Amino acid sequence: MSGFVQMPPPVQDRPAGNNQGRPGPSWQRGGTTTAKGDRCTQCIVGRKGCDGTKPVCVNCRRRPERCRYPEGRPSRTQVLRMLEEERQQNNRQQEIAEAGDDHGAVILQNDLTRGIDAGALLVVNTQQEQDVFVQGQRRLTQGQREWESQYQVLLPNFRQAQGGFVSLVQPFQQAPAHQPVSRPTWTQGAAVPVPQPPRRTRFTETERLEQVRERVLQSTRAYLRREREARLRQESAQQARDIVMED
Numbered sequence: 588m589s590g591f592v593q594m595p596p597p598v599q600d601r602p603a604g605n606n607q608g609r610p611g612p613s614w615q616r617g618g619t620t621t622a623k624g625d626r627c628t629q630c631i632v633g634r635k636g637c638d639g640t641k642p643v644c645v646n647c648r649r650r651p652e653r654c655r656y657p658e659g660r661p662s663r664t665q666v667l668r669m670l671e672e673e674r675q676q677n678n679r680q681q682e683i684a685e686a687g688d689d690h691g692a693v694i695l696q697n698d699l700t701r702g703i704d705a706g707a708l709l710v711v712n713t714q715q716e717q718d719v720f721v722q723g724q725r726r727l728t729q730g731q732r733e734w735e736s737q738y739q740v741l742l743p744n745f746r747q748a749q750g751g752f753v754s755l756v757q758p759f760q761q762a763p764a765h766q767p768v769s770r771p772t773w774t775q776g777a778a779v780p781v782p783q784p785p786r787r788t789r790f791t792e793t794e795r796l797e798q799v800r801e802r803v804l805q806s807t808r809a810y811l812r813r814e815r816e817a818r819l820r821q822e823s824a825q826q827a828r829d830i831v832m833e834d
Contacts, residue, residue: 627654631666633830646833678818682811723792 627644630637637644647654657666 625656625660627656628666628670629653629655629833631657631661631663632670633833634663635833674822678815682815723796727792 624637624639625641626637626639627647629635629647630644633646635646637646641656643651643654657669661669
């Protein structure tokens with residue numbers, strides 16, 4: 588007999604199995620998955636863990652008005668887009684109110700889903716412009732009538748003057764050829780031109796009013812655009828500071 592004691596074979600390590608007898612953790616193969624809890628928009632944007640407490644989670648206790656739970660489980664990009672669209676809509680509503688009070692204008696919302704700068708159409712209240720246009724038309728009509736009345740009064744005088752010039756020229760034309768006569772340069776029976784009534788300038792005045800209206804629209808659009816851009820920059824900076832403070 589040998590002095591060596593035969594040892595039993597070593598036990599081979601077996602991978603831990605799940606409830607289906609497959610290796611690996613249960614959440615990878617056939618195990619029960621834990622449902623992800625609801626998170627508010629602020630926790631999604633700030634990449635924070637949200638306890639899902641409603642109406643206000645733990646992270647939003649200092650500013651409870653910002654704690655909102657979106658429908659479904661949107662991604663961070665979708666939440667940022669949603670918040671940006673809401674902010675744009677609120678800004679445009681405020682601009683509509685300010686324009687209605689200060690400038691007599693209404694800004695129409697035009698497809699906010701296209702992006703941050705979807706744009707808006709400016710429709711100016713045309714009541715004042717209509718009044719100006721009507722007053723201008725009245726002045727033109729009154730001036731036209733005054734000129735026509737003066738034309739009717741002056742026309743006989745011009746015709747009488749024309750007849751006088753003709754009677755003045757005839758003696759020179761009937762004089763003998765041997766008798767030298769100094770003839771004026773304006774003779775030869777030239778008729779005095781009769782003045783014609785002026786053409787109506789209705790379309791010219793309309794074009795001028797349209798140009799004034801277009802300039803008002805352009806200046807109003809530029810002013811509102813500058814105000815909106817400044818407000819957006821301030822809000823973006825404030826939101827960035829809030830996120831940094833919460834982190």
